[in-house]
Amino acid sequence: MTQKAWIPYVLVAPAVIFLGVLFILPLVQTLAMSVSDENGLSLANYTRMLGDLNFADALRNTFLLTLVAVPAQIVLALVMATMIAKIGRGRDLVLWVWVIPLAISDLAAGLAWLSILQSNGYLNSALHGLGLLDGPTPWLTQETPLALFVGIALAEIWRATAIVLVILVAGMQLIPKEYAEAAEVFGASPWQRFTRVTLPLLKPSIQSALILRTVLAFEVFAVVYALGGRNFPVLVGEAYVWQGENQNTGVAAAYAALIMLISMIATAVYIRVLRTPREQMA
Amino acid sequence: MNPAMSGPRRWLFWAGVAILILWVLLPIWLVAMGAFGGRPAVFQWPKSLLPGSLSLSHMAAFMNVEGVANAFLNSLIAAAVTVVLSVALGAPAGYALARYAFRGADAFKLLVLLTRAFPLAILALPLAVAFIRVGLYDSPFGVALMHTVLALPFAVLVTQSLFMGIPRELEEAAWVFGCSPIQAFFKVVMPLAVPGLTATAIFAFVISWNEVFAASVLTVRERTLTAYLLGVLSESPLHTRFAGGLVLILPSVLFVFAVRKWLFTVWGISGK
Amino acid sequence: MADIQIDRVAKYFGQARALAELSLNVADGEFVALLGPSGCGKTTLLRIVAGLETASGGAIRIGGRDVGQLPPRARGIAMVFQNYAVFPHLNVADNIGFGLKMQGKPADEIKRQVGRAAEMLRIGHLLDRWPAKMSGGQRQRVAVARALAVQPAVLLMDEPLSNLDALLRLEMRADLKAILREAGTTTLYVTHDQTEAMGLADRIAVMHGGVIEQIGRPADIYARPATRFVGGFMGSPPMNFLRTTAIDGRVRIGAADLPCPRASGDVEIGLRAEDATPVPDGEGLPFDVRVVEPMGAHLLLTGAVEGRPARAIAPPDAPIVAGARIGLRPDPARLSWFDPDTGHRLGAA
Numbered sequence: 001m002t003q004k005a006w007i008p009y010v011l012v013a014p015a016v017i018f019l020g021v022l023f024i025l026p027l028v029q030t031l032a033m034s035v036s037d038e039n040g041l042s043l044a045n046y047t048r049m050l051g052d053l054n055f056a057d058a059l060r061n062t063f064l065l066t067l068v069a070v071p072a073q074i075v076l077a078l079v080m081a082t083m084i085a086k087i088g089r090g091r092d093l094v095l096w097v098w099v100i101p102l103a104i105s106d107l108a109a110g111l112a113w114l115s116i117l118q119s120n121g122y123l124n125s126a127l128h129g130l131g132l133l134d135g136p137t138p139w140l141t142q143e144t145p146l147a148l149f150v151g152i153a154l155a156e157i158w159r160a161t162a163i164v165l166v167i168l169v170a171g172m173q174l175i176p177k178e179y180a181e182a183a184e185v186f187g188a189s190p191w192q193r194f195t196r197v198t199l200p201l202l203k204p205s206i207q208s209a210l211i212l213r214t215v216l217a218f219e220v221f222a223v224v225y226a227l228g229g230r231n232f233p234v235l236v237g238e239a240y241v242w243q244g245e246n247q248n249t250g251v252a253a254a255y256a257a258l259i260m261l262i263s264m265i266a267t268a269v270y271i272r273v274l275r276t277p278r279e280q281m282a
Numbered sequence: 283m284n285p286a287m288s289g290p291r292r293w294l295f296w297a298g299v300a301i302l303i304l305w306v307l308l309p310i311w312l313v314a315m316g317a318f319g320g321r322p323a324v325f326q327w328p329k330s331l332l333p334g335s336l337s338l339s340h341m342a343a344f345m346n347v348e349g350v351a352n353a354f355l356n357s358l359i360a361a362a363v364t365v366v367l368s369v370a371l372g373a374p375a376g377y378a379l380a381r382y383a384f385r386g387a388d389a390f391k392l393l394v395l396l397t398r399a400f401p402l403a404i405l406a407l408p409l410a411v412a413f414i415r416v417g418l419y420d421s422p423f424g425v426a427l428m429h430t431v432l433a434l435p436f437a438v439l440v441t442q443s444l445f446m447g448i449p450r451e452l453e454e455a456a457w458v459f460g461c462s463p464i465q466a467f468f469k470v471v472m473p474l475a476v477p478g479l480t481a482t483a484i485f486a487f488v489i490s491w492n493e494v495f496a497a498s499v500l501t502v503r504e505r506t507l508t509a510y511l512l513g514v515l516s517e518s519p520l521h522t523r524f525a526g527g528l529v530l531i532l533p534s535v536l537f538v539f540a541v542r543k544w545l546f547t548v549w550g551i552s553g554k
Numbered sequence: 555m556a557d558i559q560i561d562r563v564a565k566y567f568g569q570a571r572a573l574a575e576l577s578l579n580v581a582d583g584e585f586v587a588l589l590g591p592s593g594c595g596k597t598t599l600l601r602i603v604a605g606l607e608t609a610s611g612g613a614i615r616i617g618g619r620d621v622g623q624l625p626p627r628a629r630g631i632a633m634v635f636q637n638y639a640v641f642p643h644l645n646v647a648d649n650i651g652f653g654l655k656m657q658g659k660p661a662d663e664i665k666r667q668v669g670r671a672a673e674m675l676r677i678g679h680l681l682d683r684w685p686a687k688m689s690g691g692q693r694q695r696v697a698v699a700r701a702l703a704v705q706p707a708v709l710l711m712d713e714p715l716s717n718l719d720a721l722l723r724l725e726m727r728a729d730l731k732a733i734l735r736e737a738g739t740t741t742l743y744v745t746h747d748q749t750e751a752m753g754l755a756d757r758i759a760v761m762h763g764g765v766i767e768q769i770g771r772p773a774d775i776y777a778r779p780a781t782r783f784v785g786g787f788m789g790s791p792p793m794n795f796l797r798t799t800a801i802d803g804r805v806r807i808g809a810a811d812l813p814c815p816r817a818s819g820d821v822e823i824g825l826r827a828e829d830a831t832p833v834p835d836g837e838g839l840p841f842d843v844r845v846v847e848p849m850g851a852h853l854l855l856t857g858a859v860e861g862r863p864a865r866a867i868a869p870p871d872a873p874i875v876a877g878a879r880i881g882l883r884p885d886p887a888r889l890s891w892f893d894p895d896t897g898h899r900l901g902a903a
Contacts, residue, residue: 011378012390015371015434022409022431023397029408083299095551096542097303100310103538104531105492107508111527112309115316118520122312158309170550212398219401222494222512226523229516236404236495243407243499256404263401454606455639457626459704460656473643 030260033253045254052251058233064149065234066217069156073213074206076157077164081172082194084165095169102162110226113155114140117227142231152232155223160216164209171205172198207274214270215263235259310531316524317341344525353510354529356422357491360506363426364433364490365483371430372437373479379438380445394435402432406496413500420502428496433486440485440548444478445471481544488534555740556617556630556707557582558603563612565598565764572598573764575612580708585734585741587751590761591787596744597712599761603742604633604710616708627656632706636713638697640685646672646696647681653704671703674733691722698730702737709734711743715750727753748788752776760784777888782897785824785890791854794864796823796839797894807860808840810884815891815901824890825864827854830882832868838883841866846876 037044049055084095101109116122119136127137139147175198183193199206221236230237239255242248318340345351379387406428410419418424448471456466491507498509505513511526518526538545546552558580565573573595580586588596601607603614605626614621621629632653640649648655651668659667672678675695685693694714701709715723715730731754734741745751751758752772759769760783768780779785785793798805800814800821814821830839832855841864845856853868859882866882868874891900 005384008378008382008384009386011374012386015375015438016390016393018367018371019393019397019431019434022427023402023405026405026408026412027400029412030405033408033411080302083295083302086295087299092546092552094299094303095546096539097306099542100306100535100538103488103492103534104310105494105508105534107494107511108313108492108527108530109309111511111523112313112531114520115312115524115527116309158305166549166551173550215399215401219404219495222508225512225515236401239404239407240495240498243410249407249411252407256401256407259401259404263399267399449637449639451635451637451639452641454626455633455635455641456652457606458604458631458633459653459700460627462625462627465656470641470643 030253030256033250034257037250045248045250048248048251049254049258052238054233054238058235058238061149061232062218062220062235065153065156065220066214068153069160070210070213070217072153072157073161073164074209076161077168077209080161080165081168082198084169085172098165099162101159102166104159105222106159106220107222107226109155109159110223113151113158113223114226117151140227140231145232148228148232152224152227155227156217156220159223160213163216164213167205167209167212168202171202175201203274207270210274211267211270214266218259218262218266310535313524313527313531316521317344317528319521340521341525341528344522344529347522349505349510349514350507350526353505353507356425356501356504357507360422360425360429360497361487361490363423364429365486367426367430368433368437368486369479369483372434372482373441375438376441377445379442381450394438397431397435402496404495405431406499409496410499419500420504422501422504422506425497425500425506426490428500429490429493430486432493432496433489436485436489437482440478440482441475443548444475444482448474477544478548481541481548484537484541485545488537491534492530555582555738557584557740558708558742559613559615559618560599560603561613561615563599563602563609563614565595565602565607566610571764573602573609576764576766577612578759578766578769580740580742583738583740585743585754585756587755587758588742588744588761589746589748589751589758589787591746593763594761595764596746596761600710600712600742600744603708604631605629630707631710632701632704632708633710634694634697634701634712634714636716638690638693638714638717640693640696640700642685644685645681646677646683646685646688649685649696650681650699650703652700657704667703667705668699671699674702674737675699675729691718691726694718694726698733702733702739706739709739709741711741713745714743716745716747723750730754749790752788760787762787778899779824779890780899782822782824782892785892789826791827791865791867793890794823794825794827794859794862794866795892796825796859796862796864797821798823809837809881810839812884812886812889816893820894821900822892822894824892825884826888827865827867829888830866830884832866832872832874833881833883835879835881838881841880841882843874843876843878843880846874 034045035041035043080098084091084098087094104112114121117139119138119140123139124137138144139151141148179197179201180193183197188196219236220234221240224232224234224237230241235255236259239252239259242255243252318337345354375390378384379391409424409428413419413421413424418427452470452474453463453466456470457463461469494508494512497506498512501509507526507530511518511523511530515523543552558578560576560578560580562575562577563573564571564575576599578586588599590596598607602609603616605621605624609622616629616631626633641652644652647668650671651664654664654667668681669678672681675698677692677695677699680688680692680696685696688696694717698714701711715726718726727750743751743754755772757769758772758775760767760775762783768775768784770780775784776788779788779793782795786795796807798807798821800816800818803814803817805812805814805821805823812823832841839859841855841857841859843855843857847854847856848870850870852870853872853874855866855868855874856863857866858864874880892898893900
């Protein structure tokens with residue numbers, strides 16, 4: 001058919017305009033808002049943010065949470081992906097169950113773990129039943145910061161491993177099984193096959209998963225709120241408070257800009273460190 | 283391929299699988315118990331896996347709490363609008379990327395992918411300010427606009443691979459045998475694209491239904507369910523929170539279950 | 555029925571030239587094959603005639619009407635695609651009747667025509683089936699039935715048999731020839747398989763690098779190729795090419811002494827294996843046998859004529875072994891002579 005050259009542009013235009021107005025524009029605006037106050041350009045917002053009581057805690061908490069949860073998710077997802085590869089019948093059903101947390105809102109995930117971790121929750125009931133506890137014991141309070149952290153980390157791992165699992169299973173499916181079979185023929189043990197054949201070929205998938213999960217981990221919010229309220233400050237939570245309670249969009253924007261910066265740096269680091277030279281691509 | 287595993291290793295393997303299945307399902311079960319058990323179950327100590335007084339009346343009571351029904355409705359509206367917008371904007375773009383090679387295709391794809399690299403919900407902050415001016419603040423429609431930004435990349439990329447999977451030859455055959463390009467699209471491409479488009483729509487729905495931050499920032503009185511629950515987190519009684527959690531979980535899980543085969547294919551994880 | 559006039563059609567993709575000012579006429583009711591290796595432009599030409607691509611220059615006339623500006627549906631054509639393009643969401647009957655339905659024909663007439671076309675392709679019993687549940691060969695028949703059902707002025711076929719296995723291909727070829735002969739439809743058929751073209755076509759247009767090297771009846775193209783390329787493309791085993799020098803209008807290789815259309819200078823002899831008779835060593839062209847393959851109906855000999863690679867055939871029970879030296883006596887009337895530089899045929903056509 002005589003292809004009128006303008007057709008694809010017309011089809012793509014609405015999406016482009018939409019993203020331009022509702023993504024690019026706000027992105028620029030956030031940056032602008034963060035560096036301005038009533039008098040114009042200024043770093044006042046950043047100063048306030050850095051000086052805020054909760055800032056150091058929020059920064060530290062978010063980092064710690066990411067540092068603990070993301071590797072745990074990767075390892076757990078690797079284990080699960082390897083298991084999936086070995087299941088014959090019922091594989092789809094098991095995979096479907098393991099992928100369920102993807103469909104669940106982070107708020108709902110937080111609430112689910114709340115029912116487990118609260119003082120008279122299911123965890124304590126189980127521990128009491130085993131004779132390890134006398135009565136209801138609080139885990140999620142300000143007085144038990146370590147337990148609170150562990151609880152939040154658990155909830156996050158529970159919720160977000162599914163995303164990594166999907167990425168890794170997809171990556172594994174692309175690896176022709178002939179590679180592992182060849183390694184086996186040449187004498188490699190299962191562990192060797194995993195570390196020397198599967199893992200290296202999974203590097204691109206792991207890289208994608210790391211980038212995605214890390215960027216999302218720095219945005220952690222609803223899970224923390226559901227479990228700890230304001231006892232566990234995190235970056236997005238602080239942004240939310242500055243916007244809502246304190247009615248100060250400028251400082252909130254400063255937090256937003258900071259989160260963006262961290263995400264970009266992390267992404268750049270991952271791309272650098274996990275670079276697969278072209279020649280080695282499958 | 284399932285290499286035969288020796289006896290004890292086999293048991294260990296399947297035990298591992300079972301534990302992980304339990305790990306995933308238990309919290310959901312427990313929140314459901316919390317929701318159906320109501321106030322009495324929440325204060326029961328110690329808890330059992332199956333609390334004594336289960337009843338739907340607690341869920342009904344939840345729906346009657348002031349603001350909940352309205353929030354539920356708002357979430358529905360926001361999600362529905364998100365679906366319509368993301369499919370209406372995303373499908374044509376996906377079709378263009380699939381069928382045409384045009385300058386700017388790569389730039390467009392980069393833009394789309396870029397939206398996933400940034401903390402998206404953060405963008406709700408300046409939009410809150412903008413929406414106030416335009417009158418979209420505190421409305422499910424405004425929330426839907428933000429959610430569409432979240433769902434659009436997915437819609438574009440999925441519809442692109444969807445249309446690429448429908449051979450161009452089929453459209454050409456339709457052209458030869460009497461169809462104009464538009465007729466060919468609706469008579470031949472659409473019928474084959476419906477399953478994939480449905481799955482895309484459902485995923486857009488779930489993304490909107492689950493989103494918390496932007497919905498909370500962009501609404502005050504006309505809250506969506508997630509925004510409402512977040513707002514009353516510290517004040518509301520536990521059983522209300524659990525009921526809310528369940529209402530958040532159920533539709534998403536059910537919908538995604540309905541289209542799981544297609545979703546698996548799109549993600550590249552369907553069985554060999 | 556209509557004729558097709560391809561008038562100086564050219565096609566460029568950016569800077570790359572796909573077709574170079576081709577002209578070709580297909581008479582009303584004639585079957586013409588576009589034959590050539592991949593990349594020669596044959597499919598591009600077919601798609602231009604169909605209206606699925608636009609020409610960069612030149613005109614296409616169907617039944618005397620210039621169709622260059624018309625979309626495919628207005629050209630009076632039907633087409634069979636390489637991968638059949640049978641609609642998966644319609645059953646066989648609806649597929650075959652698709653073109654008729656788009657023409658707005660009444661339902662009972664559609665039913666009648668669909669039945670007729672299905673019978674021609676012997677798939678009348680499959681009308682209720684769904685394409686996904688059918689074999690490739692069956693789907694191909696559906697595609698052909700769909701094209702014939704609309705009783706087109708011109709039928710275009712793009713390598714319709716190439717995705718079938720060898721035995722099925724042979725069967726379909728015969729069926730196709732019989733059906734089209736009876737229907738008398740003007741047909742333009744693209745293929746890379748020279749046996750297919752030889753078997754089906756009234757005339758063959760051999761294409762190479764966007765150019766038609768020769769148009770003619772199969773027997774003529776086979777016996778008198780116009781260029782070295784055509785000679786080497788047609789026939790199996792491929793034509794042997796022996797480069798040598800003419801002196802005083804004759805060439806001598808071994809004991810063979812042949813009259814040559816060129817008085818003096820370099821020439822290239824085109825000799826088909828079946829046009830040379832094996833003779834004892836010392837007569838005819840000297841042939842060193844390297845490999846003997848028993849083909850059942852004959853022996854296929856691979857070897858060299860004074861260093862030039864060549865193939866010959868011998869009766870199945872001939873006592874020839876690898877390493878032997880035999881003679882080959884060529885039939886002078888069936889030799890082709892080519893200019894080594896241009897590849898063009900020398901001498902009287």
